[in-house]
Amino acid sequence: MSTSRAVTSPACTARLEPRRRHQHGRWSSSSDLPRRTATATFLANKARERGRGCGAAPCSSSVRADTIGCLEAEPWGAAVALQVAPPATTAPAEQRVHEVVLKQTALAAAAPRTKARIEPMAGGLKTAAFDRCGEVCKEYAKTFYLATQLMTPERRRAIWAIYVWCRRTDELVDGPNASHISALALDRWESRLEDIFAGRPYDMLDAALSDTVANFPVDIQPFRDMIEGMRMDLRKSRYRTFDELYLYCYYVAGTVGLMSVPVMGISPDSRAATETVYKGALALGLANQLTNILRDVGEDARRGRIYLPQDELEMAGLSEADIFNGRVTDDWRSFMSGQITRARAFFRQAEEGATELNQESRWPVWASLLLYRQILDEIEANDFDNFTKRAYVPKTKKLMALPKAYLRSLMVPSSLTLSQRHYSSL
Numbered sequence: 001m002s003t004s005r006a007v008t009s010p011a012c013t014a015r016l017e018p019r020r021r022h023q024h025g026r027w028s029s030s031s032d033l034p035r036r037t038a039t040a041t042f043l044a045n046k047a048r049e050r051g052r053g054c055g056a057a058p059c060s061s062s063v064r065a066d067t068i069g070c071l072e073a074e075p076w077g078a079a080v081a082l083q084v085a086p087p088a089t090t091a092p093a094e095q096r097v098h099e100v101v102l103k104q105t106a107l108a109a110a111a112p113r114t115k116a117r118i119e120p121m122a123g124g125l126k127t128a129a130f131d132r133c134g135e136v137c138k139e140y141a142k143t144f145y146l147a148t149q150l151m152t153p154e155r156r157r158a159i160w161a162i163y164v165w166c167r168r169t170d171e172l173v174d175g176p177n178a179s180h181i182s183a184l185a186l187d188r189w190e191s192r193l194e195d196i197f198a199g200r201p202y203d204m205l206d207a208a209l210s211d212t213v214a215n216f217p218v219d220i221q222p223f224r225d226m227i228e229g230m231r232m233d234l235r236k237s238r239y240r241t242f243d244e245l246y247l248y249c250y251y252v253a254g255t256v257g258l259m260s261v262p263v264m265g266i267s268p269d270s271r272a273a274t275e276t277v278y279k280g281a282l283a284l285g286l287a288n289q290l291t292n293i294l295r296d297v298g299e300d301a302r303r304g305r306i307y308l309p310q311d312e313l314e315m316a317g318l319s320e321a322d323i324f325n326g327r328v329t330d331d332w333r334s335f336m337s338g339q340i341t342r343a344r345a346f347f348r349q350a351e352e353g354a355t356e357l358n359q360e361s362r363w364p365v366w367a368s369l370l371l372y373r374q375i376l377d378e379i380e381a382n383d384f385d386n387f388t389k390r391a392y393v394p395k396t397k398k399l400m401a402l403p404k405a406y407l408r409s410l411m412v413p414s415s416l417t418l419s420q421r422h423y424s425s426l
């Protein structure tokens with residue numbers, strides 16, 4: 001894997017203005033930190049504004065800053081032809097990820113499609129743990145929190161628990177303590193993950209996940225893979241091919257889709273293959289992450305990072321210097337337009353899976369899909385200037401997406417044809 005680190009090259013460092021941010025009373029350079037730092041900084045600032053989290057102000061005892069960022073708790077190949085031809089055979093990363101999808105599919109097939117495995121919550125402590133997860137979600141992802149309200153209480157809490165674990169994992173490399181995070185810390189986080197799955201949670205938030213994985217057919221692999229994505233972010237700042245980028249996007253976001261489906265459930269009306277649903281879930285994660293990357297090109301470049309396939313850049317006649325200079329040229333527009341087409345193809349694949357989910361789980365998924373996809377439209381509306389402008393979806397458009405997502409969520413599973421529905425109702 002290419003790990004050419006232009007971040008350390010003099011040409012780049014001279015041009016780059018390393019962003020500096022306040023971390024627990026210290027100012028530190030974050031020029032070599034991974035790409036999601038901007039979000040984390042925003043979260044940290046937001047938390048600080050509210051007098052909790054990881055800023056100068058002390059954190060609340062329930063959700064406090066500590067060794068793992070803001071969220072410590074008290075112990076206890078797409079086949080889209082772009083400037084490059086699609087590979088003749090399945091690319092290695094895609095193949096590897098496909099194997100994980102097949103494994104998840106097999107595990108899901110061994111478990112019933114409905115909520116038969118869900119047990120009632122036992123004890124006030126567990127309720128408190130899930131409530132805490134809900135609070136964290138509400139704090140960090142309001143729209144998502146709102147969209148989970150239609151889900152059954154068991155599924156909603158379980159999704160919150162998964163969200164919180166993902167957020168904490170992300171904070172390790174993106175949060176206020178990111179500059180102190182080593183591979184060793186990630187190894188520790190992974191052994192803590194093993195403990196969660198073995199029913200030995202370390203803290204309250206872990207306990208919510210322990211309970212979730214005991215009651216839903218959730219596999220540990222996507223969780224391990226997300227940690228692997230964080231390792232990748234620590235050691236890599238260039239992606240030679242789309243296949244390399246694909247693997248990164250799977251690790252940090254595709255995994256979220258695979259973790260979520262066993263909790264969200266597949267509709268009993270679905271006639272689709274389970275694999276289609278898992279592929280859709282993977283696709284939504286990939287689409288979201290690719291969109292995130294395309295939105296943040298300038299921001300990442302200012303930290304010496306380029307999350308774009310180098311071979312495709314070359315084919316478009318673009319160099320790293322062009323990215324660092326940040327000039328919107330016709331070559332850039334055409335390159336970006338190809339990347340956006342690819343991201344949209346993943347969103348389309350996600351739609352196929354979204355329709356097959358349990359009715360009450362569909363709304364949050366459609367909301368996430370529609371909201372994130374709009375960012376691509378905004379990049380186009382900015383004439384592909386993602387160097388100096390951050391594409392964002394205005395609040396009114398965001399609000400309009402929610403009822404639209406709700407309407408979409410009412411759609412019956414797509415594979416159930418009219419005649420099938422007619423006969424099954426007889």
Ligand SMILES: CC(C)=CCC/C(C)=C/CC/C(C)=C/CC/C(C)=C/[C@@H]1[C@@H](COP(=O)(O)OP(=O)(O)O)[C@]1(C)CC/C=C(\C)CC/C=C(\C)CCC=C(C)C
Nearest residue numbers: 039163166167253257260280281285288289353354364368
């Ligand atoms: C309904 C729903 C969206 C459920 C997912 C809930 C969940 C467990 C989310 C975890 C998200 C998280 C904290 C991931 C850590 C890594 C990370 C930060 C990934 C990036 C997300 C954007 O986050 P961020 O807050 O930084 O974004 P902004 O900068 O503020 O814009 C990602 C880009 C990817 C997250 C991936 C998903 C949301 C994929 C969700 C896929 C499903 C739920 C599968 C649905 C099923 C089918 C069949 C389509």
